[in-house]
Amino acid sequence: MRDGKPMSMKRRCQQLLDALAKLWRAEPVFGIFQRADLAKGRLVLLASFAITLAISVSMGIFSYQNLRATRDANRWEKHTYLVIMELDNLLSAAKDAESGQRGFLITGNLKYLAPYHQAIGNVNIHLDALHRLTRDNPDQQQRLGRIEPVLRSKLALLDENIRLRSTRGFEAAREHTMRDLGRQTMDELHGQVGQAVHQEKRLLRERALLERTYSARNFSYLLGANVVGVLLLCILYLFLWREFSRRIHNERDLIANRDLLELQNHELRMAGEERQEMEALIGKFSDLYDFAPVGYFNLDRCGVIRAVNLTGASFLGVGRSQLLGRPLDVFLTAQSRPAFLEFLERVFENQGEKVSGEVVFLQEVFAQVEGVASVARDDCRVAIFDISDLKRSEQERSRLEDQLHQSQKMESVGRLAGGVAHDFNNMLSVILGQANLALMDLPPGAPLYTALDEIRKAAERSADLTRQLLAFARRQPVAPKVLDLNRTIEGMLTMLKRILGENLQLNWQPGDGVWPVRIDPSQVDQILANLCSNARDALGETGTICIATQNREIDAAYSAHSAELVPGDYVRLSVSDNGSGMDRELLAHIFEPFFTTKGAGKGTGLGLATVFGAVKQNNGSINVYSEPGVGTTFSIYLPRHREGQQAPPQGPGEPPAEKGQETVLVVEDEKAVLSMAQQILSRQGYTVLAANSPGEALRLAREHPKEIALLVTDVVMPEMSGRDLAAQLVRDNPKLKLLFMSGYTSDIITHHGVLDEGTHFLQKPFSRGELAAKVREVLDRR
Template identity: 50%
Template sequence: MPTHDLKPAQTASTPRPPIQSQTVRIVGIYALFGLAWIYGSDHFIDLIIDDKGTLLKIAVIKGFVFILCTATLLYFLINRFLGEVATADRERLESLESLSQRNAQLRLFFEAAPASLAMFDRDMRYIEVSRRWLSMYGLGERDILGLSHYEVFPEIPEYWKEFHRRGLAGETIREEADEFRRADGSLQYVRWEIRPWYQKPGEIGGIVIFTEDITERKQFETALSANERFLRLLTDHLPGLVGYWKEDLTCGFANRTYCEWFGKKAEEIIGVGMRELLGEELFAQNEPHVRAVLAGEPQQFQRTLVKRDGEVAYVWSHYIPDLVDGSTRGFYVLVSDVTELKRAEAERQRLEHQLQQAQKMESVGRLAGGVAHDFNNLLTVIMGLAQLGIRELGPEHPTLVRLEGIRQAAEKSAALTSQLLGFARKQTIAPKVLNLNRAVEEMLKMLKRLVGEDIDLAWSPGKELWQVCMDPSQLDQILANLCVNARDAIADIGKITIETGNVSFDAEYCNAHFDFVPGDYVLVAVSDDGCGMDQETLAQIFEPFFSTKEVGRGTGLGLATVYGIVKQNNGFINTYSEPGEGTTFKVYLPRYTEEGAQAVPETAPAPATGGSETILLVEDEPSILNVAVSLLTLQGYQVLPASKPEDALEFARQYRDRIDLVVTDVVMPQMNGRDLVRRLLTFCPKVKSLYMSGYTANVIAHHGVLDRGVNFISKPFTMNDLAAKVRAVLDAKPEEVA
């Protein structure tokens, strides 16, 4: 700490108090000696001599003696004085040299110190300053000695002035890391200290300010801290155990998972020996791998471990040596808990089996849909020709019975293809908002007749049931098929229960159950107390043509149809059954949440009637075209037959607004039915349209659901079906949707 020796040196013009005192002393001695000599010698001579001549001679001699004595006295006095002066000058010179040397050392200290330094007096005027200070605060080569600190930095904040006042009061103040914004806007970190210096013991002469630029160190520390946080965050969020063991087998690092595994805090593990942490048994198992890794050989091994809660875990361990200059200082430990992976592998195998089953069902569905499409075209011709033959022959004609048999067989075949399309999810549907409680109640009488009097059909409706949006005929198919299967599973007397309810599934539940999707659903469950099924049977019940019934009692398409309908409506189905314990089918249909939607009541179909309107009929299959022309002509309509879209466009150019309705197939070689209707509108802007097809096409429907405003009739159709649909489309208002 600076002392009073560091104050400015005295100048050469300052008078020396010792020289003045020495001069006064010499003069005083000389005066006293002279007075004593004159007075004493005269008085003594007067006492012993009376002769004047003798007195004169004695006076002369006395004068020479006085001069000699005074000269001798002055010689000794002046010589002594000059010696003292020389000694004092030498001492003063030595003192000045010492002070100069100390000032040089102080300057060297100021310039060589790693910190910037400035020394101030009590008025905060600069006494000494280092070049590092001038550079650090952007003062260049400016001479600021003698200037006030507040003059050099006029905008210095008040809190710094308070620090200065505290330093001048004798307090030492320091800050290890302080932010400092430079004039160019860059951020600088400094470490500073304010200390008082003393002129003399107890008297403060000013303060010294030490300032060190620690920006690089701070940036390095910040980067190092960020890296440490990153590594800690990374290792703490790794699913496995990460640790480091030193060469003496004491723990140097353990991530959060490592600590949790052993049920300890980090400070309870760091520095602990491996034998103490693992225990004798586990340490003995690990010891061969530890010795090998300390010899520089990486280790990888798998084993089972028992956790603190007693659960058996499967882990995969990696020991990685920490090599520095060829010697091992320790090793890193990476331990992965693969218990869930092993469980997931088992689950994956189970899901793969389910996926293969689903893919098989999808493939069979595509095959069934293609067969049904082609078969429907043939059935349309068969049913049409049979109806035309029945109409042309009289009621007593012997062939009439055969034609009626053909018609009935064709209708049964159509029902079979309808089931195939239902399974393949290619059945065309017109969804409506339904209240399942009301819909089921309307079916109960029919279902009771279906299951018979010996079986108790119980109905348990859910309260405040949500609405669904689906085709009512599909709900009929689901309940009819499930109830028939339940009836056949009951040997004699039993009970079938139908119940509904609201169900919600979250993501966690759906992740654990294949094919489930999170959301709100309406449940329809059909349960029976029949014979039940084993697991092998359960795995095949939704496959088409699979049946446990004897030959002639079923087609094997009932549950396949239910499965297809549920999937087409974005729902899912679960089956619960055990041999001898009965079976429960649970169907989950998505909740319909559009505001303002009301359940639509079913309306009875209008009786089929004919008309006189002009109909453009487009069908690329000649046999279907001929049959449809005949059916429509018998109803009184004027029919323009076209076997390809080009012919239909030519009719449209000729007849234009005289065409009232276009009936067209959906899938045709040159152009699909939807595009054909769009082009026809340029010639017949008011024409209405009716599409026909053997299965749902994405041209007019998405996932089997008809686009809004689309009129559709499914092949095969009867004469009455076609007549009723044509009449309904012709009579509908423009804003109505069929």
């Protein structure tokens, strides 16, 4: 202090600068020498750096060249090892081939030829490797040219021995072997390979010596560089020690002035920190208001915005300055504005109490609003919370629950329909079979012929109904094939036009490059026939039906709106019409079996249920879009098949089944079905062994003196399954052919209704012709 007044900060800084200037002006001679020493030190450092850099670059160049030469020598040394190893492997493969053919010559067992053929393949592999490895060595290439004919000659002798053993027997092969040509050839091969290995070992010694020479030279370079580096480090250390000692002495003179400078800096820092704390506190409260996760608004009694935070402005998508003076309700949907005005009235009526409500902003943004009026009741504070994600989650959960309930309902109906069809098929098999047998015994003009024919037709229609039930239940047996959907549909167009009639127009729009799918072609016929029949009934007298295909890539976003579609590649098959359409209530029931809007006697209600079952059986999905008075579109998504494509078979129908004389064992626990099948096959000329149980079938098979050609068995029986029975009989008779039959496909012989490859299956009920044709087909199959 001076004169009782505190010294100002500006004056203290000026005193500090004056003291430093005085110190600099003092002892000018010392300052000159100091600058001269500094220049000399810089010169020494620069010279040391230049020398070090030159030595380092030189040593680096020499070391790099020597390292490259060492690496090349090492690579050629490894190359020589590879050539020697391949020569040894080639000789070993020739010996393995000779051992394999010797085992076949002795035993005649073809399994000994497996190692022989494997050794022949290894010989070719090693020869190719040797040609590639010796491209740099003309001598070895020439020697390899002499080895290969000898090797081929040896392999030809082995092939000739195998051929003689296979065609003329052991003695002929032995006589050919005793000529001693194989041993001579093998000795010559040993000699040629040994010379090649000897030459490669000589190269190996030369290249190893070269590598050691380069390694020793490289060590000398590195040792010299290290010695020079150590000397330079010692010189630099002495110079730096002298320089640091001088600087430490000079720094002691500055310590006295540091305390004064630190004291003044501390006073300045304290004042600055107090100011920063005040600014930070103000900014913190401002940030808490602006960046809160809730939009805060200050509104007057009419809902006009007086103030808003940044979150509220961002929520409305408008700058804060542009919101002031605008009513908040202009950002709401028309349906939410009355609710918002009623919310404001309640806020001002309930002074000091929080009032809540829900509104919807533009772009379908759902929000919860909470407000409190001020004491003067001329404005209010309103907080807005975005609850759009919560609302969408609730809607999505409701939609998924509806889909789950519908899927569970369809699955339950499917299981019931499948069980009914299974029991009904056994009865229909007897009715249809006995009617066919009776018709064979009656002339067409007989009084009972017409009645029996009507019984047969009614049974066939009933069988069609059970097949549709099984298709819906996904228990109908199918034989899927990889096919081109466009080509399959084009083959159906003529049949579909006959279904639709002349007044309706069929528009076919095939997609370009449609991916292959794996599905039973008969199911494609079934799907399109049912969809086109429904479209025809919806159109009436005139209209257009459009069938289209295209490739679709389903991503996760699209899959989220359809629980049955997983992301992946699909082929979309759509059938559209411009008919009467359907409302939302009708769409909820269209896939239920026996549900129909047609009059009595005009529909079974199984058409769309059959389509649904066929699509699900092939891991597909079906969607329906319809509007009353506009039309309907069915979209079927079938998974893309990524293996080879197989076109659906095209050709005429099968000819009538031929008769036969083979012995057939029929096993069926239903006596009526067993009797009917026995009569049909007996009339076809077969010798039929009928068994009512698996145990009886095993007994008949043991006691029958002749060979049984075919087993026709039910799948599900009391004692054991048809597959287990077939396995026991095949062990005793490997040539026995198998034909399974059932009212529905059991998991014993199928996977989810899809027949295993090579499994023959006959669906109940079957007619006389179907049974006879299937038996003949299985017997004639190689």
